[in-house]
Amino acid sequence: MASPVTTIQNVGAYVGQTVQIHGWLYNKRSSGKIQFLQVRDGTGLIQCVAVKSEVGEEIFERCNSLTQESSLTVEGIVREDARAQGGYEVTLVGVEAVGPSQDYPITLKEHGVDFLLDHRHLWIRTPRQRAILKVRAEVMRAVSDYLDSHDFTRVDPPVLTPSSCEGTTELFETQYFDESAYLTQSGQMYAEAAAMALGKVYSFGPVFRAEKSKTRRHLIEFWMVEPEMAFAEHEENMQVQESLVTHIVQHVLTHCEDELKALGRDVSKLANVKAPFPRITYDKAIEWLKSHGHEIEWGEDFGAPHESALAEEYDRPLIIERYPTSVKAFYMQPDPNRPEVVLCDDMIAPEGYGEIIGGSERIHDYKLLAERFETHNLPTDTYAWYLDLRKYGSVPHAGFGLGLERTIAWICGLEHVREAIPFPRLLYRLYP
């Protein structure tokens, strides 16, 4: 084989020429004297046609012996063909087996979730999972592109931390030589420190929640982008959120057309996603819920059904702002005119995907934050550094966290966030 090597996505540049493609056998159909080999290489899927009378007995038999997911190099002439799904087909002239594949577990038929998750290392080879992982990569690129070009500096917080950042959720405990350490559940507090050093920053990495949550919106380990801005207040915070989410969705629409199509996503629903997003206050949300038959009183936090009901009223993400101080985190800045609410907001994705962003202006006054530490019974020794930020040149600042997998699940129209991450960590599932 001396012909040039190409990938399936670039095969159109070689029409009429003989090329080599390295890949895996996705599927094979045979009809006695003609065989159709569907080859995938990570960039796409293409059908190679082997006709017995043309390739000869030996090569035809070699094709015949290839099994699902065996790796191979095919050589053939690229043709345009209206019958082919990608528009191109390869007339096979040669094939070399690279690695065999015996009794490949994942067939082209339907499988159950349990089985697929046990075989996640192989499941990701299927076209649908490939498309999702491609979208994931583009979402991450869009996040970086947007923030980097808006003067944010990426700063990576530690994964091992001395204790909880928010004090509420369950943490994974581990040994740190002679003391206990915990896997981070948020990089926010470190991002606040970094914002005082660099102005506008963001952290982007995995976070861990040891909650026994078993829903389609939950992962034990997930990725979060957490921008934090010095000298920014509540209004600007919400504007950055809208602008970032708009950029992510529009970027994916233009760069992942094929992938969204492969996923069967109704892109007309995504096309609407442009800032400004609808905004309502917590007060108004409560009013609306009560007038629509929900049993909820001012002062209670929303449950998932409440969020879904509210989000269903809009064709783009909904921002709900100014929640009661009592239901939100200790570090959130109270509304100066109404201390019973805080300057925070949640962004709820459409189509039932739930909360994708939670953000707030942070308390920047030393005395107020110190008071909150007391009322929330937080250990001032482990958080002395966090209070220090208010002691040395404190400024108003705000930030938010965007859940990557929920965002991907929404954009891709997935049933469950577990497909939005290569190897999901779920409740009681640590394999593979």
Add this chain to the structure above:
RNA sequence: UCCUCGAUAGCUCAGCGGUAGAGCAUCCGGCUGUUAACCGGAGGGUCGUAGGUUCGAAUCCUACUCGGGGAGCCA
């Protein structure tokens, strides 16, 4: 933690008191344009585990194990 549903061939499932079944996958045979190809044949089972009811249990009951979905909590 609670509620709810489920576990039968490698996979997806049917069978719901009376001899363990189908499709796909695998193997063999047929087919020169297949699109989850199709057609014929073969092999393949401690019916999640442990008890109980019954002449008889995959089927009914109890407990346990594992898993799905949801609630709470969260992104």
